[in-house]
Amino acid sequence: MSGSGAVRLRSVAGGGSARGARRSLGGPWGVVRRVLLGARHRWRRSLRLRVVTTTMLLGVFAITVLGSVLHAQIANGLERSRVSNAQYEALALTAQAQAQWLNSTSASVDALNQAATDIVTRILAAPGPDPRRFVVLTRSVSNDSDIVLASVRTGAPDQSVVSPELQQALADDPTHQHTQLTEVTVDRSDGPVPAVVVGTVVEVPNAGLYDLFFIYPMEQEVATMALIGRAFVVAGATLTLLVGAVAWVVTRQVVTPVRRAGEVAQRLSSGRLNERMPAKGEDDLALLATSFNNMADSLQSQIRQLEGLSAVQQRFVSDVSHELRTPLTTIRMAVDVIHGNREEFVDASVARSAELLAGELDRFEELLADLLEISRFDAGAAALDVEAVDLRGTVESVVAAARPLAEKRGSPVSVLAGGVPAEAEVDERRVARILRNLVVNAIEHGDGRPVDIHVGVDDDAVAVVVEDHGVGLRPGEAANVFTRFWRADPARARTTGGTGLGLSISLEDARLHNGWLQAWGEPGVGSRFRLTLPRRAGSTLHASPLPLSPEDP
Amino acid sequence: MKGRVLVVDDDLALAEMLGIVLRGEGLDSEHVADGSSALEVFRGYRPDLVLLDVMLPGQDGLEVCRQIRAESGVPIVMLTAKTDTVDVVLGLESGADDYVVKPFKPQELIARVRARLRRGDEPEPERLGIGDLAIDVAGHSVTRGGEPLSLTPLEFDLLVALARKPWQVFTREVLLEQVWGYRHAGDTRLVNVHVQRLRSKIEHDPEHPEIVVTVRGVGYKAGQAGA
Numbered sequence: 001m002s003g004s005g006a007v008r009l010r011s012v013a014g015g016g017s018a019r020g021a022r023r024s025l026g027g028p029w030g031v032v033r034r035v036l037l038g039a040r041h042r043w044r045r046s047l048r049l050r051v052v053t054t055t056m057l058l059g060v061f062a063i064t065v066l067g068s069v070l071h072a073q074i075a076n077g078l079e080r081s082r083v084s085n086a087q088y089e090a091l092a093l094t095a096q097a098q099a100q101w102l103n104s105t106s107a108s109v110d111a112l113n114q115a116a117t118d119i120v121t122r123i124l125a126a127p128g129p130d131p132r133r134f135v136v137l138t139r140s141v142s143n144d145s146d147i148v149l150a151s152v153r154t155g156a157p158d159q160s161v162v163s164p165e166l167q168q169a170l171a172d173d174p175t176h177q178h179t180q181l182t183e184v185t186v187d188r189s190d191g192p193v194p195a196v197v198v199g200t201v202v203e204v205p206n207a208g209l210y211d212l213f214f215i216y217p218m219e220q221e222v223a224t225m226a227l228i229g230r231a232f233v234v235a236g237a238t239l240t241l242l243v244g245a246v247a248w249v250v251t252r253q254v255v256t257p258v259r260r261a262g263e264v265a266q267r268l269s270s271g272r273l274n275e276r277m278p279a280k281g282e283d284d285l286a287l288l289a290t291s292f293n294n295m296a297d298s299l300q301s302q303i304r305q306l307e308g309l310s311a312v313q314q315r316f317v318s319d320v321s322h323e324l325r326t327p328l329t330t331i332r333m334a335v336d337v338i339h340g341n342r343e344e345f346v347d348a349s350v351a352r353s354a355e356l357l358a359g360e361l362d363r364f365e366e367l368l369a370d371l372l373e374i375s376r377f378d379a380g381a382a383a384l385d386v387e388a389v390d391l392r393g394t395v396e397s398v399v400a401a402a403r404p405l406a407e408k409r410g411s412p413v414s415v416l417a418g419g420v421p422a423e424a425e426v427d428e429r430r431v432a433r434i435l436r437n438l439v440v441n442a443i444e445h446g447d448g449r450p451v452d453i454h455v456g457v458d459d460d461a462v463a464v465v466v467e468d469h470g471v472g473l474r475p476g477e478a479a480n481v482f483t484r485f486w487r488a489d490p491a492r493a494r495t496t497g498g499t500g501l502g503l504s505i506s507l508e509d510a511r512l513h514n515g516w517l518q519a520w521g522e523p524g525v526g527s528r529f530r531l532t533l534p535r536r537a538g539s540t541l542h543a544s545p546l547p548l549s550p551e552d553p
Numbered sequence: 554m555k556g557r558v559l560v561v562d563d564d565l566a567l568a569e570m571l572g573i574v575l576r577g578e579g580l581d582s583e584h585v586a587d588g589s590s591a592l593e594v595f596r597g598y599r600p601d602l603v604l605l606d607v608m609l610p611g612q613d614g615l616e617v618c619r620q621i622r623a624e625s626g627v628p629i630v631m632l633t634a635k636t637d638t639v640d641v642v643l644g645l646e647s648g649a650d651d652y653v654v655k656p657f658k659p660q661e662l663i664a665r666v667r668a669r670l671r672r673g674d675e676p677e678p679e680r681l682g683i684g685d686l687a688i689d690v691a692g693h694s695v696t697r698g699g700e701p702l703s704l705t706p707l708e709f710d711l712l713v714a715l716a717r718k719p720w721q722v723f724t725r726e727v728l729l730e731q732v733w734g735y736r737h738a739g740d741t742r743l744v745n746v747h748v749q750r751l752r753s754k755i756e757h758d759p760e761h762p763e764i765v766v767t768v769r770g771v772g773y774k775a776g777q778a779g780a
Contacts, residue, residue: 337573
């Protein structure tokens with residue numbers, strides 16, 4: 001047990017140096033670390049914070065996924081409808097253009113060029129300044145006529161926006177429309193916008209096949225999608241906040257009663273058995289409150305019952321004590337009168353009987369006294385009567401009282417107390433009883449060798465070590481010496497006497513003080529008993545000022 | 554030394570045995586078995602000492618003790634089967650001078666009885682002062698400004714012991730030996746309780762004693778004269 005004390009000391013020292021290192025960090029990193037630690041602490045402490053945060057994170061995730069899918073579908077639909085509109089319009093315009101060409105009578109290159117410009121700008125180009133349609137007329141890849149007309153275009157885009165693949169596809173299959181999605185730059189300041197290009201073929205009289213490309217920029221659709229996107233973001237953020245707020249309100253409704261239950265439980269455990277939770281309504285929380293209150297009721301009644309049992313037990317001990325002691329007193333006095341007059345008995349055996357009777361009566365009384373003391377501890381009826389006492393004085397008076405026995409056994413008893421007062425708040429009667437027990441045991445088991453008593457004191461505790469150099473204790477016996485009626489050596493114990501309860505009572509006395517009573521021993525070397533008591537009544541011990549075994553520093 | 558002892562005990566065998574032992578010591582004794590008639594017998598017998606059992610039928614031993622104490626300072630030794638702090642302190646507070654725990658040895662009882670009866674020997678005429686009190690040792694009286702204070706013989710002895718050596722701090726053990734006559738370690742609670750009782754009679758403010766002063770961790774001493 002002294003080993004654990006040493007370990008505790010070392011661990012305390014370790015903690016101190018770690019704290020020092022942390023303090024020396026400081027600086028901005030220290031601030032960040034403190035903030036992080038604070039946040040982590042709040043995270044671990046607040047159920048509401050955790051619930052609200054998780055709910056909001058999940059909400060953001062769900063809204064993002066849902067928004068992306070919707071966004072993509074809307075974009076897709078807009079694009080499809082634009083493409084099909086473009087195709088229908090292109091089909092109609094192509095038919096119109098073809099009809100114009102067929103009615104045209106131009107034959108010269110100039111006239112044809114003029115006609116091409118006319119058709120493209122008057123019929124095919126969108127009316128007014130509407131930029132929603134651009135037209136490009138250009139010579140087909142497959143055209144091998146001698147007459148070459150110049151390309152005609154309306155607006156900024158020229159045939160460079162038309163991919164060679166589309167031109168090739170028109171050359172391969174001139175009877176059908178071909179559609180391509182691309183990007184065009186309508187206005188230099190806006191950058192490229194997506195566009196639909198529909199390509200068809202018209203036959204120009206005398207000049208062969210010419211490709212007619214209709215370019216529809218999707219500016220409107222892009223603007224619509226941007227608007228929808230913005231709306232989605234705003235709606236998503238609002239929804240997330242709303243979800244967070246709902247979670248906050250809901251957890252508040254649940255957490256508040258749970259917190260109240262926690263507070264009530266705390267008050268209950270601190271001994272206020274009449275505390276109950278308010279149980280209103282019929283919901284789950286009311287069920288919790290009702291069950292909690294039922295538990296408290298049952299706890300309270302059980303505790304009352306135990307208290308009652310304990311009171312009965314104490315009463316019984318007290319009654320037995322009185323009932324047994326009165327006749328025993330009479331017997332005691334009668335025996336003493338007989339024993340005092342034993343010289344007058346003619347028969348030697350009667351005189352001897354009187355002696356045996358007196359001796360055994362002593363043992364019987366001791367045993368009864370110890371049994372009653374133990375049962376008082378068991379019933380929880382033992383109470384401390386503390387006052388500030390200098391243990392050196394207690395040790396001295398105990399040693400003085402044990403002097404006759406020590407002289408009889410030939411064991412010199414020496415006290416090594418030091419000059420510092422070993423003052424502590426203790427019940428001196430009980431401490432003297434512990435020490436008397438330890439000293440008498442040491443003398444009786446000391447084989448006539450010296451008995452040393454050490455008194456030690458530090459800021460928190462006082463300790464007394466009683467050391468003999470007799471037979472000592474075998475391994476495992478140190479734990480057993482405090483067991484009731486335990487005897488180290490049954491054959492030897494008969495001669496040394498004692499009730500077998502002395503050390504058990506001492507241990508209970510030490511525990512009543514929140515103190516330690518520990519044993520150490522080695523065969524042939526001797527044994528040491530250490531009593532450690534807190535200097536302030538009711539405080540807890542952490543270490544003893546004296547080592548338990550002589551090997552410890 | 555002749556003495557008259559009143560035994561108040563409901564156990565007839567024990568009472569008879571006590572009578573035998575007391576007679577063997579040359580003391581006269583009278584027996585009463587129940588608490589209710591104890592006071593009456595006490596008045597008729599006028600004993601020098603009372604042996605009183607705590608547990609009595611009719612009337613509690615503590616109550617009997619209080620009644621006797623109300624009209625007499627005669628030494629009372631309690632016979633008790635209890636050793637719990639509360640019970641012993643209650644017994645002492647109700648006015649008992651000393652107590653013996655059953656089962657006791659006859660010699661132990663006789664020693665306690667003798668110690669209480671010993672004061673029959675006449676002391677030398679002696680006058681002492683402690684605080685603002687004047688003590689006439691031979692006359693067994695304590696006065697404050699001419700007004701007599703009523704103390705039991707034990708309280709008187711305790712006060713005289715402290716007043717005789719006002720420079721000395723008395724440990725509880727020393728007081729037990731000098732006042733109660735314990736040769737070996739006794740119960741120091743005897744001292745505590747009787748100091749409290751004494752203070753309640755002689756101090757102006759028993760909460761802040763000035764005549765019998767506590768020396769923390771050691772014991773008691775007489776306060777500074779005139780304090």
